[in-house]
Amino acid sequence: MAERTGTARRSPLNRDRVLRVAVALADESGIEGLSMRKLAQELGVVPMALYKHVANKEELLDGMVDAVVGGIGDPPDGAGWKDAVRNRILSARSALRGHAWALQALRSRTRPTPAVLAYLDSVIGTFRAGGLSLDLTHHAMHALGSRVLGFTQELYDAPPPQAGPPEPGPSAEESAAVAARYPHVTELARSVAHDRESVVGQGCDDQFEFEFALDLLLDGFEKLHGQGWTSAKAGGTRS
Template identity: 65%
Template sequence: MGEQREAARRVPLSRDRVLRAAVALADASGIDAVSMRKLAQELGVVPMALYKHVANKEELLAGMVDVVVGEIDPPHPGTEWRTAVRRRILSARRALLRHPWASRVIESRTTPTPVVLEYMDSMTGMFRADGFSVDLTHHAMHALGSRMFGFTQELFDDSAGVDPAVREAMLREMAGTYPHLAEIASGAAHDERSVVGPGCDDQFEFEFALDLLLDGLEGLRRQRWSSKAHREQATTIG
């Protein structure tokens, strides 16, 4: 094992090697464990050696996002838009599940990298190739939001690990003040390991919402919907 590690340390340093080592470190220890000093230790180099390949911590994080986005499957040429978009988004979700820290970093980025822009451009292209107007495509991308990268902000807090008896007591107390929420929380059943708490199946909920969005977008495409006409109609009704 020591010989393998020593051999790895003799491999020339490159930007790709630095970024992949950072991703591996985040996967193993969480994103908060990633620092230039810690990464240098993992690679067997002095910290200053890293700055030849990434200018600072922000550039390192952006590059790590690029590595994750690079794992998303490419589009399938000739595939109907709904199937193509769905496959791509579910591939993004698989990538995010392999790297649980990545959603937090993606949300923190204010300037997308060329790799991220290329991914978003290809997603936009899948809508346009199947007859979506520029207007509807614009709104479709807004509606998908972070879902196109495989994650969403969950509605319910994680209560995994809470003692079942304590959870039942919490639900009984909640029922007196918030009866409808308590009904939903106690009535759902599926995945005890869910990140949104016992009773919710993350993958099912993600796909359920995604399919609702895609079905709705298909309906608007067939109607030749436009935001201008929608606003005019809303003004007339109002």
């Protein structure tokens, strides 16, 4: 467990320690296995003692998200805006992937937490310091979407694992009918070796696909910046 009996349990209770132990518990058993009662037990205190530091479980989750996002590394000194943004986003991806529960918790927040706002502010600031206009920066952040925090919402997420024996696959006749009806999907699906661990589709390398799309976006932003692009010139409207 996150903390054991002894000196660690006798150390003073504060918000930092509460969040640190909550993160460790979530790493062990996921968000579903985390409760205020279980957290209090691990800390060696009564549940009511926690409420001096976090008002409820939602505030606890906010703090846990901030603890993870606050650990995202800074880009190296002297990096250009494109390298700095790339480094920052890949650092965010690494930080979130280090805690399997973090993405679920982040998606469940109804508003950005302070650490998330600080992170987004730093990314926007990097674009602006690199000379990108406010207009282009605005649309760049829209284009990046959730990718700015290191994850993407794929067209079809992988289905959750099912208990019991796997369902039988389609018959040869059914596969042939699907291939005839959807030839381009079938051609693409058959062009890669299957990898059941990928969330972007069997045969896909998640990290490669993430960096491939990220680099396309950053190259596009750089090109538009060099062209003096504005949404007005492109005939767009602000959103």
